[in-house]
Amino acid sequence: MTRPLVRPPRKNPILRTRVPNLPPGSRSRVALGLTAAAARGRLELQTCRDCGTVQYPPREACRVCLSRRLEWNVQNGTGELLSETILHHSNELFYRERMPWRLGIVRLDCGPVVVAHLHGDCVRPPSRVRVHANIDRAGQAALVAMPEKDTPNMADDRQLREMTCDPKFRKVLITDAKSPVGQSLVEAIVKAGADLVWAGYAEPWKKPPGFEKLSSLPQVALVPLDLTDSRAVKNLAGEIGGRVDILINTADHHRNYGITAREGIEVARAEMDINYFGLLRLAQEFAPAMRARGADGQSSAVAWVNLLSIFALSNFPPHGTYSASKAAALSLAQCLRAEFAPAGVRVINVFPGPIDDEWNQALPPPKIAPSRVAADIVETLRGSAEDVFPGDVAEDWLARWRDNPKVLERELAAMR
């Protein structure tokens, strides 16, 4: 059984910080379909449209009937562990630094045989396991065989922790802790076992209800942070940047305008200043230190979370300029993800549907509760997805967008 993680001792400043190495990240294009599904926390395997055979490893044609019509479908991943090994040698630096490493070969109930990382609590073969698709430190899908039933402290498995961004014993910066989502997050992250939460706030005169209670939690430290102020961002990074393991950017400026209903660009500029330039300022100041600490022991720098919006995928005209600022932020987040990749630091983009807050007052339900967004973020950090769509509206818009972005554009244009 996995032993519970213990709080790491303070870092010894005379020891060199381990530099990040990654597992092999090269994949064929077709294999990236596995990664695309894992990025959403799903195990999908190719299934033949003509004969139904499930395929693995990813390929271009059905191994039975040669049909080239292979579709990625969700699989439950249950199967039998046939054989296992514990590696004590690897030619890859990432694994050499993490030996020993347990692997298994599993026959899935849906057909194919897969090589997978093997959780420490899996019973010796032959035994039943559940195979998940995780995102590994290289940002690629990696299959992990988990014990058939949950075990105590399962998340603390040494190998699994190399694929998750669990807040337990980590230090977390939440850039705007005063917003409804921000407050919920502070609470949820503390509950998830974080060592320290820096709670950012921009406007000292604003005292939302409940904030004082949160800020009195022993794990919480208030830090002034105005994302429109480059110097303030730089100063804070100078102070705490070398210790941030997880950064959650909740800062958000949201007004409800399109183009013609209002004169001038001040509102749109204010939205861009927080939602886009704010992210850019944060990334320029905080990303370098986090990149250097991508393999810094048990509590390494591990994730950067952006609170975007489902409006980032396709413009919602009643909130037109806000949608544009979130689309800009999404594009920048993709750049950030690419620049974090060599360090193994995960960029998680969160695309909630309309949150039940003051700026979505005029939108009809369903709207998502701030606490649900916070819970989804914590769950994503503990798991291994990188794109998360909290709430029914977000899932619905995503489904429409994946089906046909042009049709969604017309549907959104018709909404008033």
Add this chain to the structure above:
Amino acid sequence: MTMRAGYDDVVVTTPVTVPYMRYSIRGAHWFLAGALAGLLKHSGLGKDKIDGLCVSSFTLTPDSAVGLTQHLGMTLRWLDHIPMGGACGVVALRRAARAVQSGDATVIACIAGDTNHTDSFRLNLGTFSQFARDAVYPYGAGGPNASFAFITDYYMRKYGARRDDFGKLCVAQRTNALKFPYALMKKPLTLEEYLNARVIAEPLRLYDCVMPCAGAEAFLVLRRGEAEKLDQRYARILATIERHNAFPDDPIQYRGGWALDCNELYAQAGVGPKDINVVAAYDDYPVINVMQLEDLGFCNKGEGPDFVRRHSFTADGSFPFNTSGGQLSVGQAGAAGGFLGLIEIIRQVTGQTIGTAVTKARFGLASGFGMINYDRGLCSGAVILATGQQQ
């Protein structure tokens, strides 16, 4: 099924080894050129008398056999490239024998070799195959170690093989290798050392795994009359088989393609397993040795461990096996590993042994196994050679 046609008077001669080294600063072409030069020197042939060439090499890239013709200045009327790793020796012999038999070529040089730079093994692993790159290599195994660990773990549970069964084979091969000058392993190996060696991928330990190195092997295929003119000792080709992606629905490999073709092999050869005097099996890991003993009919399926306990496997003992020491003790020079056993069998049945000669070696069997494309070896092959008339 119609009986496979025999090979008439097509023979195999002139076993050549380019001495192995752990690492080399040379390219693959250097080793392959050495192999070809060795063939010319020992046969007395001029380069222009070789009109067919069959090449196997992993590190020849970006060249293929075509590039090698210009590199080595050869004008050929028959050319083949066999990218089948551990099965390339058997398959090269099959291809070349039919080409000579049909008159497409007169004298075919079969060569295999690779270089080994300090980093080339690791770099080759990552690009070995699409399935390996996508679905095995990212999981951390240094090449086929993990795949063979799975296969070994499964085989041990299914058939009750023990670590000391595999150890016995490795120790016997090392004993054989001590008399074979090209072997890179020069020190005796005890069973205790085998059992207590450094763990590589449980249950595999250090001496279960071949050592990558650089080197080359070569032989000639031609008609008996040509061989006699050149005063070359020759081996007759009694039978050959090859098979690819056998038993694809076995969830994990516990048998190879030989099991499908074994009966035809002996039927074509006109001899049985009991007539074989010396065997060279493909031995990158000992579990595959045991599988070959079963699938090639020397014992029944699952009786491999018992067979191992009953024999000594040394060149001068019972069931002479991998008498040069095999890859486990000589080294695995890339594609040359697919030739090593065949070359040893040619030497044994033609009386040109460099190490310990097996007494009265009339019939020899060499088998190949290659290409861990994903979770198992896909290519298998075997050949039975008989001693020629000219000894």
